[in-house]
Amino acid sequence: MEMLEREQRQALRQADGIQAHLEQRRTKLMKTLAQMNKMSKIMSDVDFLQEYSEWKKGVADACLPNVYINRMDHLTSYVQVVTDATQELCDLILSSYKDKLSMFCKGGAKSQMPESLSSVPDPETREDFLKYTRSLTFDPDTTHHFLRVTEDNRKLTNTSPWQHSYPDHPDRFEYWRQAMTSQSIYLGRHYIEAEMSGEGAHVGFTYKSIDRKGEQNTCCITGNDFSWCMGRNSRGFFAWHAGLETSLEVTDIKRIGLYVDFHQGSVSFYDVTGPMRLLHKYKADFIEPLYVTVWLSKKDNVVSLVGAK
Numbered sequence: 001m002e003m004l005e006r007e008q009r010q011a012l013r014q015a016d017g018i019q020a021h022l023e024q025r026r027t028k029l030m031k032t033l034a035q036m037n038k039m040s041k042i043m044s045d046v047d048f049l050q051e052y053s054e055w056k057k058g059v060a061d062a063c064l065p066n067v068y069i070n071r072m073d074h075l076t077s078y079v080q081v082v083t084d085a086t087q088e089l090c091d092l093i094l095s096s097y098k099d100k101l102s103m104f105c106k107g108g109a110k111s112q113m114p115e116s117l118s119s120v121p122d123p124e125t126r127e128d129f130l131k132y133t134r135s136l137t138f139d140p141d142t143t144h145h146f147l148r149v150t151e152d153n154r155k156l157t158n159t160s161p162w163q164h165s166y167p168d169h170p171d172r173f174e175y176w177r178q179a180m181t182s183q184s185i186y187l188g189r190h191y192i193e194a195e196m197s198g199e200g201a202h203v204g205f206t207y208k209s210i211d212r213k214g215e216q217n218t219c220c221i222t223g224n225d226f227s228w229c230m231g232r233n234s235r236g237f238f239a240w241h242a243g244l245e246t247s248l249e250v251t252d253i254k255r256i257g258l259y260v261d262f263h264q265g266s267v268s269f270y271d272v273t274g275p276m277r278l279l280h281k282y283k284a285d286f287i288e289p290l291y292v293t294v295w296l297s298k299k300d301n302v303v304s305l306v307g308a309k
Contacts, residue, residue, distance in 0.1 A: 010287060013209040017288035020208060021184040122261075123189075126276045129259060132191040136292055136305050139182040141169045142212070146177050147296060153182075155304040158200075158296035175215045178295045181305075184208070185260060186289035192258045193272060193306050196231070200298030204229020204240070205260065205267060205290040217243060221293050228267040228282050230256065231295070239269060239280040248279050255306070262286055 039051055123129045137153040145163040147156050156179055166172065173179065185205075194203050206227035210219065217223030222231075222240035230239040230248065237248040250271055256279075257270035268281040294303045 013207065014287045017184065017208045018186070021186045021289040024183060123191075123259075126257075126272065129191045129257060129270075129276070132189040132259075133307075134183070134185060134190050134192055135307065136181040136183050136192060138179045138294070138305070139171070140166065142171045142173060143179040144173045144177040147179055149179070151304065154306070156294050156296060156302065158198075158299055158301040160299040171212060174213045176220045176295060177297060178221065178293055180206070180208075180210075181292045184289035184291055187262050189262070190260045192292060193255060194258065194292075194303055195255050195306055196301075196303045197254070198296075198298060198301035199232050199234055200296060201301040201303055202229050202231030202240075202295040202297070203256070203258070203303050204231075204293060205258070206293045207288040208291055209288065210293070221295050226288075227293070228284065229293070229295070230269045230280065237279075239282075241282055246280055250279060258292065260290060 043051065123132070138149055138156060140149050140153065143149055143156070143164075143166060145166055146158055146160045148159050148164055149156060158177060160177075171180075196203055202221060204221050204227060206221050206224075206229075210221075210224070210227065212219075221227040221229045222245070223243045225242040228239075228241050230237065232238075232253075237250050237253060238245040239248060240246075252273070253271050254273045255271075257272045257276065259268040259270065260266070261268075265284050265286060266281060267284060269279045271277045271279055292305070296303065
């Protein structure tokens with residue numbers, strides 16, 4: 001029963017995350033529709049088609065979610081095991097059940113990705129990565145009271161001990177000095193560049209379902225198994241996932257590139273201060289949309305989401 005309840009909670013988190021992503025897409029499409037209607041009324045047919053063609057060139061193709069949550073297979077297997085169980089074969093069935101459960105947990109439930117993505121070559125140069133650039137902004141409703149949001153919500157600064165009078169909000173981080181972007185990223189490939197400074201600055205990805213109020217390490221992007229990040233402390237630069245840190249062979253970084261490939265299930269961090277260089281790469285099975293999240297642990301730490309050029 002505990003396993004079923006955990007699977008149920010995971011499925012609900014996945015559904016909530018995908019719903020939030022789709023709502024963002026719907027809002028953006030409604031704005032585009034209103035813009036197109038306005039253009040069609042004030043322009044001739046020829047001018048409208050020319051303007052639409054130019055606008056279309058600047059719009060990246062986006063995949064709509066085609067999610068398959070494989071929960072019924074789990075339930076059917078559990079019911080079958082229980083139905084066939086007898087007192088005489090209890091020990092044997094328990095052993096078989098554990099083996100099958102382990103296979104299920106390792107396999108997981110993956111979202112179906114468009115097959116066409118597999119035919120697209122992996123990006124190699126910075127110009128290749130820039131094709132997948134995303135423009136993101138931080139969500140003030142998630143921002144910790146010790147963090148100041150500036151530059152059109154693209155820059156975060158730790159102003160400790162000065163607090164900011166943000167209103168109470170259920171999405172706001174209360175203990176860990178973190179903030180999350182308003183926009184999610186889901187399916188396909190996505191590339192973001194950020195500038196960071198100070199020992200204690202961290203940036204990475206996490207799920208919307210991360211706990212905003214707790215004090216446990218799992219509420220920080222360095223301490224749980226659904227977050228991937230990199231940053232700097234007094235000992236140097238590191239990458240973190242599930243509470244495990246990996247030392248990065250670099251002495252100074254001013255700008256980093258963050259790359260996610262949902263189809264391949266990977267998160268990569270690059271040094272783009274000079275020539276583009278891979279720092280670390282994680283393999284992952286994503287079950288929710290991702291949000292860029294920043295943790296600034298010390299005063300004057302800064303992270304800015306910058307336009308890649």
